[in-house]
Amino acid sequence: MIEQLPEGKSIGWMQAPPQWIFSHTVRFIGVVRIVIQDGEGFILIKKGNPIYYYFKHGRIELKGHSALDYFNSHPTIEFNLCKYTPEEFALAMKICNIEEASPKELIEPESQKSVITESTPKRPAPVEDPAPEPVPGQVQELFEVHVAEPVLSPMPVDTIIRRSLFPSNAIPVEEPPTVPEPVILEESDIKLIGQIKKLNGIVAISVFNDERNILLMGDVDIDPLLKIARSMLATTRKISPLVEWGSFVHMTLQIPEGNVIIAPFHDFFLCLLTTRTINIGHIRKILRDLQLTTNAQN
Amino acid sequence: MLKQILNKFLIIPGVQAAIVVEENGEIIESIKSGIVIDKKNLDTIISTVMLDSKSTAWRFGNAPLSMVFVEFSDNFIILGPIAEEFYLILIAKNTANIGQITYEMKKNQGDIVSEL
Numbered sequence: 001m002i003e004q005l006p007e008g009k010s011i012g013w014m015q016a017p018p019q020w021i022f023s024h025t026v027r028f029i030g031v032v033r034i035v036i037q038d039g040e041g042f043i044l045i046k047k048g049n050p051i052y053y054y055f056k057h058g059r060i061e062l063k064g065h066s067a068l069d070y071f072n073s074h075p076t077i078e079f080n081l082c083k084y085t086p087e088e089f090a091l092a093m094k095i096c097n098i099e100e101a102s103p104k105e106l107i108e109p110e111s112q113k114s115v116i117t118e119s120t121p122k123r124p125a126p127v128e129d130p131a132p133e134p135v136p137g138q139v140q141e142l143f144e145v146h147v148a149e150p151v152l153s154p155m156p157v158d159t160i161i162r163r164s165l166f167p168s169n170a171i172p173v174e175e176p177p178t179v180p181e182p183v184i185l186e187e188s189d190i191k192l193i194g195q196i197k198k199l200n201g202i203v204a205i206s207v208f209n210d211e212r213n214i215l216l217m218g219d220v221d222i223d224p225l226l227k228i229a230r231s232m233l234a235t236t237r238k239i240s241p242l243v244e245w246g247s248f249v250h251m252t253l254q255i256p257e258g259n260v261i262i263a264p265f266h267d268f269f270l271c272l273l274t275t276r277t278i279n280i281g282h283i284r285k286i287l288r289d290l291q292l293t294t295n296a297q298n
Numbered sequence: 299m300l301k302q303i304l305n306k307f308l309i310i311p312g313v314q315a316a317i318v319v320e321e322n323g324e325i326i327e328s329i330k331s332g333i334v335i336d337k338k339n340l341d342t343i344i345s346t347v348m349l350d351s352k353s354t355a356w357r358f359g360n361a362p363l364s365m366v367f368v369e370f371s372d373n374f375i376i377l378g379p380i381a382e383e384f385y386l387i388l389i390a391k392n393t394a395n396i397g398q399i400t401y402e403m404k405k406n407q408g409d410i411v412s413e414l
Contacts, residue, residue: 250367
């Protein structure tokens with residue numbers, strides 16, 4: 001089935017929690033191609049609404065919620081956002097054997113904002129908000145609201161969600177549960193980050209804030225990189241109030257293996273992992289220009 | 299003598315300070331031009347950048363620190379090890395040529411070490 005889908009226009013490969021896909025595709029129409037180990041799959045998306053989930057590993061095929069549960073069982077997944085034209089999208093719908101639902105049902109499903117799933121294989125029970133009007137094919141199933149079953153876990157639902165997003169950071173049960181604010185990156189920003197990633201010597205690039213990694217492009221383990229980036233950020237925050245040298249542009253830490261660079265990016269920060277041979281002057285210019293553009297936009 | 303070597307850095311356009319520090323934060327020698335910075339703040343900046351960066355670098359499988367570069371819109375600071383337990387720190391305007399600065403740092407490293 002994957003081979004039959006239209007190619008689309010690739011925006012770039014990323015690594016992020018599965019939930020990221022749903023919160024960052026409100027204006028996106030296309031397919032999210034997912035690779036997990038030796039298997040591959042996709043999520044067909046129309047303006048933030050998942051239309052179809054599919055995953056195949058060898059002879060095993062997962063469709064609908066089975067595929068979604070499998071995606072959600074991974075803290076982060078690698079995926080490629082590929083934009084579709086209306087014609088390509090229609091063809092993809094046909095290939096997935098889905099009939100087009102009414103625009104309202106597809107674009108503004110009541111329950112879409114509260115689609116939450118547990119990362120464990122436990123089957124969540126549909127409760128809470130009424131499901132949207134039935135839609136032919138698989139669409140109805142995809143718009144069910146899922147919450148964790150209280151019987152299965154004594155933890156607050158919010159805590160479960162956070163833990164599935166940040167598996168490496170153990171969150172104490174007694175901590176007041178708060179759901180992280182959804183983070184939206186403009187498509188142009190994602191494109192720009194993709195362009196930086198393509199520069200010679202850039203191994204990985206991440207967008208992060210104090211709470212989490214928002215976007216990662218590159219084949220690296222995000223957790224150790226994020227710890228280093230946050231540690232560097234803490235250093236800049238300590239020294240910034242002590243100097244009157246203007247706004248922070250970037251910090252570069254050079255070790256024999258390469259460089260780690262952090263720089264402000266809108267309300268977030270960029271973290272670049274580069275080889276030692278990279279042209280620091282070039283990167284420096286890009287980061288300065290980026291900050292000027294960002295300041296002008298703000 | 300060390301001051302004379304550090305003075306070579308001040309000749310580079312945009313460079314405003316050259317400082318040699320020991321790992322414990324003690325300033326061995328410093329030379330400044332066209333910059334006013336509170337000594338207490340400078341001490342804090344140096345020790346923060348040096349110690350934080352060293353410990354951050356160690357997270358890369360005990361990697362030694364090669365260079366740290368913190369840039370603001372008006373000025374930047376470069377820190378590089380020159381010998382075991384000694385570091386050279388340069389503060390410069392953002393118009394300064396980083397390539398030239400790092401080249402001079404490497405070029406004068408031996409001379410500085412011989413004076414420590």
